[in-house]
Amino acid sequence: METETQSINCEQWQSFLEDGYFIAKGLIDSTTLKSLQNRLDDIMMGKARVDYGRMLMQLDSETGDYSDAGEQSKGFKGATLNYRKIQDLEFDPMFLELMRHPLFESTCRQVYGNEADIAVFRAMFMNKPANRGTFLPWHQDRWTFLDRDPQLTIWCALDPATKENGCVQIVPASHRNGLINPSHPSGFLTDEQAAEYATAENIVYVELEPGDVVFLHNYLLHASDVNRSSQSRRAFSICYMDKASVDSREKPHDYPVIFGEGAL
Ligand SMILES: O=C(O)CCC(=O)C(=O)O
Numbered sequence: 001m002e003t004e005t006q007s008i009n010c011e012q013w014q015s016f017l018e019d020g021y022f023i024a025k026g027l028i029d030s031t032t033l034k035s036l037q038n039r040l041d042d043i044m045m046g047k048a049r050v051d052y053g054r055m056l057m058q059l060d061s062e063t064g065d066y067s068d069a070g071e072q073s074k075g076f077k078g079a080t081l082n083y084r085k086i087q088d089l090e091f092d093p094m095f096l097e098l099m100r101h102p103l104f105e106s107t108c109r110q111v112y113g114n115e116a117d118i119a120v121f122r123a124m125f126m127n128k129p130a131n132r133g134t135f136l137p138w139h140q141d142r143w144t145f146l147d148r149d150p151q152l153t154i155w156c157a158l159d160p161a162t163k164e165n166g167c168v169q170i171v172p173a174s175h176r177n178g179l180i181n182p183s184h185p186s187g188f189l190t191d192e193q194a195a196e197y198a199t200a201e202n203i204v205y206v207e208l209e210p211g212d213v214v215f216l217h218n219y220l221l222h223a224s225d226v227n228r229s230s231q232s233r234r235a236f237s238i239c240y241m242d243k244a245s246v247d248s249r250e251k252p253h254d255y256p257v258i259f260g261e262g263a264l
Helices: 010-019 030-044 093-099 102-112 191-197
Strands: 021-024 056-059 083-087 118-128 136-139 152-157 168-170 213-217 222-224 233-242 257-259
Touching (some): 010 102, 010 213, 030 093, 030 118, 030 233, 093 118, 093 233, 102 152, 136 191
Antiparallel strands (some): 056 083, 118 233, 136 222, 152 213, 152 233
16 A cells, blocks of 8 residues: 555645545555455345345435435345445445545544544445436435534445446535535435535536545535446445534434444
């Protein structure tokens, strides 16, 4: 591993603060990529030795409409590559190892400070199967049941991510507006807000090669379209949080620590 991929540099941090994101090209090597891709296929096809009862698994929508996507619940939903989302991947050793990447830790430390224990809010596979996929509307990544908002999501391209296959779209610097729809439970904008903030002129398509990684401020406006190509668009996305965050739901989730006291 090259030295410059070990810790966040001044330029990257400046971009994170000013633009709300930075990209690290070619961070994941081709052997690791292949292993992660195979692992995901095995999980989707029911062939992996994992505790399926512990993993949230959601099937892709048949129509491309967000409201038609499958139920988001724990457990296997059948042997198919047409999953949209698989969460709780921190319990898979291969994904956990990537989550512990030195550049991820260094960026977490820059964002949350050296004293914080850093946990995972969610570690998930986000898939747009070839010629399918679900349109993900404009949103910011925050949840009203937490007493503080997570600030960092790290999105790893496992396939080429292109405009055609539904790469993530962002509005650079939009994180500086703060919360746009604070009453929405998970940060989604109204149609009117989306039309106002995400205009054709200010949208950037985050096109990436497999192995590239984008570091996103959680308030940065983002969305993604369906996949209009024969190339799948697989990605692994991790949202890191301060372990001290309080989940006010009746049955609060126990967010596993990745960096700090009691780490997985
Ligand atoms: O992968 C995508 O299309 C969007 C993912 C996303 O919203 C996230 O990682 O927070």
